[in-house]
Amino acid sequence: MLPKSSTVSAKLNSIERKCSSNTLHLPPFSFVPHVNRLWLLLFIVSLQITIIFMARYLPLHHRRIHVSSPEPHPCSSGRIYVYNLPPVFNQELLDKCDELNPWSSSCEALSNGGLGRKATSLSGIVPEELIPAWYWTDQFAMEIIYHNRILDHKCRTMEPDSATAFYIPFYAGLAVGKYLWSNYSSKDRDRYCEMILKWVQDQPYWNQSGGWDHFMTMGRITWDFRRSKNEDWGSNCIYMSGMRNITRLLIERNPWDYFDVGVPYPSGFHPRSDSDILQWQNFVRNRRRKTLFCFAGAPRGAVKNDFRGLLLSQCKNASGLCRAVNCAGTGCSNGTSAILETFLDSDFCLQPRGDSFTRRSIFDCMIAGSIPVFFWHRSAYLQYQWFLPSESKSYSVFIHRDEVKTGRSIKNVLESYSIEEVKKMREKVIEYIPKLVYAKPEKGLESIKDAFDVAIDGVLKRNKEHEQPGYKWRR
Numbered sequence: 520m521l522p523k524s525s526t527v528s529a530k531l532n533s534i535e536r537k538c539s540s541n542t543l544h545l546p547p548f549s550f551v552p553h554v555n556r557l558w559l560l561l562f563i564v565s566l567q568i569t570i571i572f573m574a575r576y577l578p579l580h581h582r583r584i585h586v587s588s589p590e591p592h593p594c595s596s597g598r599i600y601v602y603n604l605p606p607v608f609n610q611e612l613l614d615k616c617d618e619l620n621p622w623s624s625s626c627e628a629l630s631n632g633g634l635g636r637k638a639t640s641l642s643g644i645v646p647e648e649l650i651p652a653w654y655w656t657d658q659f660a661m662e663i664i665y666h667n668r669i670l671d672h673k674c675r676t677m678e679p680d681s682a683t684a685f686y687i688p689f690y691a692g693l694a695v696g697k698y699l700w701s702n703y704s705s706k707d708r709d710r711y712c713e714m715i716l717k718w719v720q721d722q723p724y725w726n727q728s729g730g731w732d733h734f735m736t737m738g739r740i741t742w743d744f745r746r747s748k749n750e751d752w753g754s755n756c757i758y759m760s761g762m763r764n765i766t767r768l769l770i771e772r773n774p775w776d777y778f779d780v781g782v783p784y785p786s787g788f789h790p791r792s793d794s795d796i797l798q799w800q801n802f803v804r805n806r807r808r809k810t811l812f813c814f815a816g817a818p819r820g821a822v823k824n825d826f827r828g829l830l831l832s833q834c835k836n837a838s839g840l841c842r843a844v845n846c847a848g849t850g851c852s853n854g855t856s857a858i859l860e861t862f863l864d865s866d867f868c869l870q871p872r873g874d875s876f877t878r879r880s881i882f883d884c885m886i887a888g889s890i891p892v893f894f895w896h897r898s899a900y901l902q903y904q905w906f907l908p909s910e911s912k913s914y915s916v917f918i919h920r921d922e923v924k925t926g927r928s929i930k931n932v933l934e935s936y937s938i939e940e941v942k943k944m945r946e947k948v949i950e951y952i953p954k955l956v957y958a959k960p961e962k963g964l965e966s967i968k969d970a971f972d973v974a975i976d977g978v979l980k981r982n983k984e985h986e987q988p989g990y991k992w993r994r
């Protein structure tokens with residue numbers, strides 16, 4: 520959903536250079552004096568020894584129960600206050616859903632609390648009992664989904680004084696959507712963001728922390744909010760001074776900005792219960808996969824040496840071992856059953872960068888139990904750290920793009936993995952599916968934590984860390 524990728528990547532490169540100088544790099548604990556660190560280390564080591572020692576004397580089933588038991592105090596990380604914004608910042612945007620983009624109405628796509636149209640046409644592809652859990656969800660619907668869920672969050676408080684986190688339910692992505700296109704002025708693109716920052720800075724709870732305990736969802740890629748020159752792409756929302764200390768949940772982050780947090784793109788599967796998840800995990804685990812790898816994407820005919828074109832041609836060359844879905848024309852973001860079927864039928868899926876570094880397809884692929892193959896570190900490893908295994912090799916394959924450009928065969932790389940290795944990686948992908956999906960019930964699932972839960976827990980934990988001495992900007 521961006522203009523020509525060559526201009527964008529040129530722009531992104533310049534943005535990166537810019538960002539790396541004016542954003543904050545804050546490894547936790549870096550301010551803690553060495554003496555404290557040593558004690559902390561000793562404490563952790565002794566704790567581990569104690570745990571290992573005790574674990575040996577527990578019967579096996581007991582150990583399992585112990586590991587999976589929920590935290591004793593569900594809100595021990597703090598409570599969330601949700602601002603009650605003037606409707607112009609959220610509900611009115613939804614009410615005018617037929618004006619959100621210049622081409623077509625978004626009303627259907629954003630219906631059902633942001634989950635979209637029901638995907639009844641998946642009949643025969645996914646287990647019948649799970650069809651009601653599938654929707655044609657729009658990749659930019661995340662602001663609505665988070666808002667609905669947070670209103671029902673068990674740690675929501677109506678008392679701002681008892682809150683450790685303040686959520687600003689502004690639909691930043693929906694608000695800027697239509698102004699990104701045609702010839703709207705930069706002023707048009709910035710208007711909503713200026714309005715919300717003014718509004719929130721007028722609230723009594725802002726000044727307690729200068730925004731450090733505030734967060735918002737921005738349902739598009741970060742580059743849509745990082746315009747540096749008037750004539751460039753996007754709004755300059757993230758560069759506005761009021762934004763400085765606000766944590767932003769985005770579907771693609773700037774890896775050099777501490778305040779950007781990458782969260783999974785919304786995809787089509789919205790489990791209604793723990794049992795939906797378990798059933799789906801079994802389904803993808805036992806699926807007989809017919810092809811080694813697959814690629815769903817559109818080559819950019821106009822772009823010289825287009826990387827996706829290269830992947831498509833490698834895919835064609837691999838004949839029976841690779842299946843391609845050509846998304847040119849219709850576009851795949853709408854979600855078609857052909858794509859889901861392709862992921863379900865392949866051991867690996869190729870995930871090059873698209874117009875930006877990330878794609879919704881990464882999540883569609885993994886949810887289908889297919890192992891992602893990345894060519895850029897920034898496509899996932901530097902994006903979704905809260906949601907993916909820290910050991911990237913455990914669930915994915917990395918082939919540097921330059922190796923592909925100089926003729927390395929993807930087929931050969933993937934064929935070098937043994938059946939056992941593939942099975943192990945797939946099991947890791949399956950284990951992480953819950954963290955990559957957004958559950959249907961507004962209260963969340965019974966005991967399994969989904970992407971929303973992980974994101975909110977992460978925000979609360981961060982806010983605690985911010986209270987440590989030395990964390991915030993120096994005055």
Ligand SMILES: *[C@@H]1O[C@H](CO)[C@@H](O)[C@H](O)[C@H]1NC(C)=O
Nearest residue numbers: 621700701702703704705707
């Ligand atoms: C914006 O686009 C419209 C329709 O394409 C055109 O009539 C108008 O002159 C343009 N305005 C500017 C400032 O370019």
Ligand SMILES: *[C@@H]1O[C@H](CO)[C@@H](O)[C@H](O)[C@H]1NC(C)=O
Nearest residue numbers: 720721722723724725726727
């Ligand atoms: C917050 O602090 C700023 C600067 O100190 C001040 O201008 C503003 O009026 C304060 N806002 C509130 C709501 O107290």
Ligand SMILES: *[C@@H]1O[C@H](CO)[C@@H](O)[C@H](O)[C@H]1NC(C)=O
Nearest residue numbers: 729730760761763764991992
């Ligand atoms: C951001 O936080 C710092 C303190 O860490 C504060 O000095 C500054 O005013 C805050 N920015 C805004 C816009 O409130």
Ligand SMILES: *[C@@H]1O[C@H](CO)[C@@H](O)[C@H](O)[C@H]1NC(C)=O
Nearest residue numbers: 829830832833834835836926
């Ligand atoms: C595909 O195969 C043809 C014929 O063997 C070869 O010339 C071409 O370089 C191959 N393309 C890729 C991308 O491997």
Ligand SMILES: *[C@@H]1O[C@H](CO)[C@@H](O)[C@H](O)[C@H]1NC(C)=O
Nearest residue numbers: 623628655849850853854855
């Ligand atoms: C998405 O697909 C459905 C069914 O294939 C079609 O009716 C609808 O117009 C498509 N929407 C967009 C935005 O392409």
